[in-house]
Amino acid sequence: MTFVRVCSENEVPPGEALRTESAAGPVALFNVDGEFFAIEDTCSHGQWSLADGYLTGDKIECTLHMAKFCVRTGKACTLPATKPVKIFPVERRGEDVLVDFDGGRYAA
Amino acid sequence: MATDPWKSPADLFDEAAGIISPSIFADRDIYKLELERVFSKSWLFIAHETHIPKTGDYFATHMAEDPVVAVRQKDGSVRVFMNQCRHRGMKICRTDGGNAKAFTCTYHGWAYDIGGDLVSVPLEEKSFVGLDKSQWGARQARVESYKGLIFATWNMEAPCLSDYLGDAAFYLDAVLDRSAAGTEVIGGITKWVIPCNWKLAAEQFCSDMYHGLFSHGSIFTAASIPPSSLNTGRQFRAARGGHGTGFFVRSVPEMKITNAGERVAGYDPVADEKAAVARLGTRGGLFVQHMTIFPSFSFFAGFNSLRVWHPRGPDKVEVWAFTIVEKDASAATKEQLRISSTRTFSPAGTWEQDDGENWVEIQRVLRGHEARRTSFNIQMGMGRDYGTDPDLPGSKRQALSEDAARGFYAHWLTLMTQPDKAYAKGGNPLQAAE
Structure with missing residues (x-):
């Protein structure tokens, strides 16, 4: 388990997202009202960046085909997506936000 | 000779004789050819x-x-x-x-x-x-782009936009270049359909000051435009390309107020015009300027209503109009322009309704078989020498003429009959003799 610093919390205000590259592929970090979540950035349906999408509450809507995913669980909430995306553990240290890129998994 | 029934578009406009056949405003085959040869070839x-x-x-x-x-x-x-x-x-x-x-x-x-x-x-x-x-x-x-206006074409062989605009750009600047800050759009876009051929609108903005004295006579009176200011007209016919404009050079700066019906507090038309004249010379004070960039982009300066005439069949045009203002204009100027532009050149605008009434009725008449075969006179100003104005290159000292309209149709005819020659390959020049 290796947590890596991604950004400081004020770099990603509530409702916003940040796309970051990692050995596990691109990861999207979301700020949901002050709570941070990290998921696989690439939509499981259409090969598109979810960080580019529209965040409403804890649901991210892909701009390409409007599939929605829960950023807490990575689960697909709407068609046309049928498969989930991986979620990554997130940790806060002071103002820093860290992600464990080795810890990617599908939620149960 | 203009003859109808026609075999070639060349039968429909005879510049030397000053005769035009109304089939060009009503015929479905002409319209189909225009989409291919005029609109797909031009900027x-x-x-x-x-x-x-x-x-x-x-x-x-x-x-x-x-x-x-x-x-x-x-x-x-x-x-x-x-x-x-x-x-x-x-x-x-x-x-x-x-x-x-x-x-x-x-x-x-x-x-x-x-x-x-x-x-x-x-x-x-x-x-x-x-x-x-x-x-x-x-x-x-x-x-x-040219000074804030974005143009596009499907014609990869067309000259660059600045060559396409040619000597007409000088007159386009009268509305686009009044301030170093450039222009910005205020308000939204007004869209409406007029059941008339697109050329009735585009040609009028290109060339027709003539109708103003009669069709808009009540406005001129209500707006207290002194008749003497109308003796200072100029008309410009682009050397090539079909563009044209007409205007008066003795300005009536108060016009934006008299046409709007009210003055916005703090609006100072005289100061605004002084600044534009300092930058552009005579062009900064043009009055009642109408203009068309061939084929379908027109504006009326002063109220700064810009519009594109989207053709919708031989007997219909969809107008998209919006208003621009200098980016660095005062809030009062912007508000005055918003009001006066809406009250003059919008579907319910005073000037706009006068124009639309004529165009729609002309188109209704052209439903008649015989009406379409009855030729029209487009001879105004032929054989007259009005003289030139060194401050206003290419223009003649008379706004009441149809020279620019003949230029519009001459370029239209070149495109309709020799589409590959109308815009020479790889840039300038457009066909020389139109």
């Missing part, structure tokens, strides 16, 4: 730069009948592409404007990035073999 107005300031901002419009989307790119450039999916042709953008990260066809989900390149095909890996997405992007038009 067409798309939008103002300030309609789409930020990356991903888009503006859905038309190039003649073809739907297109204009989108601001990451590098600040603008792309204009067909609003048509390359799979089954559904629109890829179904709203008038906004900000987008991609354009996804609502039929099967083919998705295009903001540059119009195809980026995602649902089930591509399962159901297509060797699909080369780079070959299936939205069709791109050629795009160029």
Whole structure:
């Protein structure tokens, strides 16, 4: 388990997202009202960046085909997506936000 | 000789004789040929730069009948592409404007990035073999800008936009270059349909001051425009390209107020005009300037109503009009312009209604078989020498003439009969003798 610093919390205000590259592929970090979540950035349906999408509450809507995913669980909430995306553990240290890129998994 | 029934468009306009056949305003075959030879060959107005300031901002419009989307790119450039999916042709953008990260066809989900390149095909890996997405992007038009106005063309052989505008750019500057700050759009776009041929509108803005004295006579009286100011008219016929403009040079700065019916507190028309005259000379004070950039972009300066005449068949035109103002104008000037522009050149505007009434009635008459075969006179000013004005290159000392209209139709005819020769290859010049 290796947590890596991604950004400081004020770099990603509530409702916003940040796309970051990692050995596990691109990861999207979301700020949901002050709570941070990290998921696989690439939509499981259409090969598109979810960080580019529209965040409403804890649901991210892909701009390409409007599939929605829960950023807490990575689960697909709407068609046309049928498969989930991986979620990554997130940790806060002071103002820093860290992600464990080795810890990617599908939620149960 | 203008003869109807016609065999070639050349039968329909005889410049030397000053005769035009009304079939050009009503015939379906002529219209079909215009889409191919006039609209697909010429530079067409798309939008103002300030309609789409930020990356991903888009503006859905038309190039003649073809739907297109204009989108601001990451590098600040603008792309204009067909609003048509390359799979089954559904629109890829179904709203008038906004900000987008991609354009996804609502039929099967083919998705295009903001540059119009195809980026995602649902089930591509399962159901297509060797699909080369780079070959299936939205069709791109050629795009160029002039002082805030974005134009596009399908004609890759056309001269560059500045050569296309040619000597007409000098007169376009009277509305686009009044301040070093440039212009911006105020308010939205007014869109409406007039059941008349697009050329009735475009030709009038190109050339026709004549109708103003009669059709708009009540406005001139109500707006207290002194009749003596109307003796200072000029008309400009572009050396080539079909563009034209007419105006008076003795200004009536108060006109924006008298036409609006009220003065916005703090609005100072005299000071505004002084600043423009200091920058542009005589052009800063032009009065009642009407202008058309061939084929379908027109404006009326002073009220700064800009519009494109989207053709919708031989007997219908869809007008898209909006108002621009100098970016650094005072809040009072902007508000005064907003009010006066709306009250003059909008569907319910005073000037606009006078014009539309004539055009619609002309078109109704042209439903008649005999009416279409009855030739029209377009001879005004022929054989007259009005003299020139060194301050206003290319213009004649008389606004009441149809010289610019003949220039409009001469260029139209060149395109209709020799479409490949009208715009010479690789830049200037346009065909010399029109």
